[in-house]
Amino acid sequence: MGSVYKAEQPAMNRMVAIKILHPKLANRKDLTSRFRREARAMSQLTHPNTVKVFMYGELEEDGSLYIVMEFLEGRNLNQTVRKEGPMAIERAIPVLVQVCGALHEAHEMGIVHRDLKPENIFLCSQGGLKDYPKVLDFGLAKVTERQMRPGSIILTQEGMVFGTPEFMSPEQAQGKTLDARSDIYSLASILYEVLTGKLPFNAKTPMEYIQKHVMEPPIPLNERVPGKTFPPGLGEVIAKALAKKPEDRFQTAAEFAHALAAFGEPGSERALPLPSSPQASPPAPPVANPSANTLRAPTRSGPGAGLLIGVAAACLVLGVVIAVVAMKFLVK
Structure with a gap:
């Protein structure tokens, strides 16, 4: 399906990750042009949590698209929760506040992620912080159709609706145009x-999740885990962000961040380059057109699932030296 290579860039004295997409995507001119446009936008994002x-481009040999990005060590949010259990509030809130900062910058540039999920939030150690989040794959998921969970399904090859049912907004589930x-x-x-270790809805199939995102209210946070309590007001903040109508939610990631920061450690807001008193403003112009997307099954993956560690001895003309570790994406 695709490969990610760990590589060394001697001139910059740094390790990088090179994602090479499947050659068959090169035959879709609409996808390649979208990839270049979105990769260019991604390269302009400067928030430290993105x-x-x-660099990005196309291989001369077979037309495969590639993207070169910073190399990260750690594990994603899904792996962390599966291994350690639900996070304490004082740990989770600072992570999510920082993610809001990354989203705020992207939204200001008119970039909508479209496939936010725990697997796309990577936790690493940086700047003295153990849980330093990095948001992955801004806008690329729509054209790559990669890193699916085990049991993933593709309903169509043309005109697909892309997203992960567990985390899909009601408007995304209905194929509407998306914004921040x-x-x-x-x-x-x-x-x-x-x-909580649980999703806001009880469902077993992709269609059940989609239906509940559109039709049913989420299970209140304080009722989700018997015997577990949360600070007063936190459930209301999350419920507002989960409102069915976009106009009833926080209108910007900055607003959401400031609402969450009140429940985190003192000073957690300092991680965000956001206004001190965020004002409700019109959402950034949408860049997500509902014309194409992929639907995934809700089966959760375990730590490292979907990755096969192998050995690569190839050299690519990318101004970097390929190391001997390659990770092959598999869809079971």
Whole structure:
């Protein structure tokens, strides 16, 4: 399906990750042009909690698209929760507040993630922080159709609806045009799961999740885990972010961040380059058109699932030296 290579860039004295997409995507001119446009936008994102993109292009040999980004060590949020259990509030809130900062910058540039989920939030150690989040794959998921969970399904090859049912906003589930408020809904679903170990709805199939996102209110946070209590007001903040109508949610990631920061450690807001008193403003112009997307099954993956560690001895003309570790994406 695709490969990610760990590589060394001697001139910059740094390790990088090189993602090479499947050659068959090169035959879709609409996808390649979208990839270039979105990769260019990603390369302009400078927030420290967004994975850095250094370069991108096309391989001469077979037309495969590639993207070179910073190399990260750690594990994603899904792996962390599966291994350690639900996070304590004082740990989870600072992580999500920083993610809001990354989203705020992207939204200001008109970039909507469209596939926020725990697997796309990577925790590493940086700047003295153990849980330093990096948001992955801004806008790329729509064209790559990669890193699916085990049991993933593709309903169509053309005109697909892309997303992960567990974390999909109601408007995304209905194939509507998306803006920043869709990402806010998805992020609230992630926070709900991180705090409780459960999703806001009880469902077993993709269609059940979609139906409940559109039709049913989420299970209140304070009722999700018997015997577990949360600070007064936190459930209301999450419920607002999970509102069915975009206009009833927080209108910007900055607003959501400031609301959450009140429940985190003192000073957690300092991680965000956001206004001290965020004002409700019109959401950034949408860049997500509902014309194409992929639907995934809700089966959760365990730590490292979907990755096969192998050995690569190839050299690519990318101005970097390929190391001997390659990770092959598998869809079971």
